[in-house]
Each structure stands twice: as C-alpha cells, then as structure tokens.
Amino acid sequence: GGDHWNCKPDIVALSKGLGSGYAPLGALAAPMRLVQPLLDSGGFQHGHTYAGNPLACAAGLAVLGEMDRLDLIANAAAMGDVLMDGLKGLAKRFPFIADVRGKGLLTGAQMVADPETLRPIDQTKKATQRLLDLAYERGLIIYGRRVKG
Structure with a gap:
C-alpha cells in the first residue's frame, strides 16, 4: 500500500x-x-x-x-486498471452493482437489490453463488464474501 x-x-x-x-x-x-x-x-x-x-x-x-x-507488480497494476474500468462499465449498465472498489487486482463489487437504499439481495436468490458459478464456467476464478447465498 x-x-x-x-x-x-x-x-x-x-x-x-x-x-x-x-x-x-x-x-x-x-x-x-x-x-x-x-x-x-x-x-x-x-x-x-x-x-x-x-x-x-x-x-x-x-x-x-x-x-x-x-514485472508482475506493474502487470497487476495495469490489469487492475483494466478490471476496474470493466467493472465500472458494468455498474453503469446494471443498477444492482452499487459499488466497485479496489486497487490493482484486489477488487470488489457490491451487489444489491435496491441501489438507492443498498438493501441486500435476498439470500434465497443465491446471487453470489450464481455469479461465482457463471464466472467459473467462463474461466474466471473469483470468490465472494458471502458464504451462503
């Protein structure tokens, strides 16, 4: 840091x-x-x-x-910029992405049911697991903070 x-x-x-x-x-x-x-x-x-x-x-x-x-440090910084730009672009298209933050390749996105109140997505929808599965099927390994749902 x-x-x-x-x-x-x-x-x-x-x-x-x-x-x-x-x-x-x-x-x-x-x-x-x-x-x-x-x-x-x-x-x-x-x-x-x-x-x-x-x-x-x-x-x-x-x-x-x-x-x-x-030169992996510089590469991580450059790829982090690409990742951040991509996630911010997705956040503009999809209102359930309330926030994107991070540095380099350590980046996070907050998914919510209501972007105005930041009300979380109902856990019964299993949105986090669905996102993890979709990403993995496409060759991207990510992890979510939420353990269930």
Missing part, C-alpha cells in the same frame, strides 16, 4: 504468496533502526517446525526472481 498512498511502513510482513503455495514461508522486513536494538538485546529467539526450511527459502527466492523478471 505504501507505493500507492505515499506512506512508508515501519514493518512489512510477507507470507502466503512468498512461497507461491509450494511451501510455507513468511518474512518480515524492517529498517535497521528497529532491528538493531533487538539484535543488541540478544536477538529474537523463536523456533517452529518450518523455521529455515531450505525448500521454502528456495521457493521464495524463485518467486521473487520471477516477480522481478516478469
């Missing part, structure tokens, strides 16, 4: 995608002004089953290398 909103975080936690699902991996990035006092006090002793796993670390390095080589 810091790249988009002109802010610089003190600490960045990385996980999940870092190992691309091949192996559990997490990392923490922080400036030396925060790390050095911790090191000076003896460090941070922590251990767990996957600590320092060579396979996970190799997967993480490979993922970071591919992200750089393929």
Whole structure:
C-alpha cells in the first residue's frame, strides 16, 4: 500500500504468496533502526517446525526472481486498471452493482437489490453463488464474501 498512498511502513510482513503455495514461508522486513536494538538485546529467539526450511527459502527466492523478471507488480497494476474500468462499465449498465472498489487486482463489487437504499439481495436468490458459478464456467476464478447465498 505504501507505493500507492505515499506512506512508508515501519514493518512489512510477507507470507502466503512468498512461497507461491509450494511451501510455507513468511518474512518480515524492517529498517535497521528497529532491528538493531533487538539484535543488541540478544536477538529474537523463536523456533517452529518450518523455521529455515531450505525448500521454502528456495521457493521464495524463485518467486521473487520471477516477480522481478516478469514485472508482475506493474502487470497487476495495469490489469487492475483494466478490471476496474470493466467493472465500472458494468455498474453503469446494471443498477444492482452499487459499488466497485479496489486497487490493482484486489477488487470488489457490491451487489444489491435496491441501489438507492443498498438493501441486500435476498439470500434465497443465491446471487453470489450464481455469479461465482457463471464466472467459473467462463474461466474466471473469483470468490465472494458471502458464504451462503
């Protein structure tokens, strides 16, 4: 988020995608002004089953290398613009799409029964599941916030 909103975080936690699902991996990035006092006090002793796993670390390095080589951050931003434009176009055509928001490829659309009051669509219509199924049939994998309906 810091790249988009002109802010610089003190600490960045990385996980999940870092190992691309091949192996559990997490990392923490922080400036030396925060790390050095911790090191000076003896460090941070922590251990767990996957600590320092060579396979996970190799997967993480490979993922970071591919992200750089393929310029995936810029691609996600560009494709996010395409997605946002498309969803906003759909919202103009279909009044049940009350709001479209997001950044990059992390985007959401709010479906409602009444755009004036934002009354939700009746769960018995199973609109979310129908949308998920239609998208999947067309090769698009999305997920909805609503678990039922």
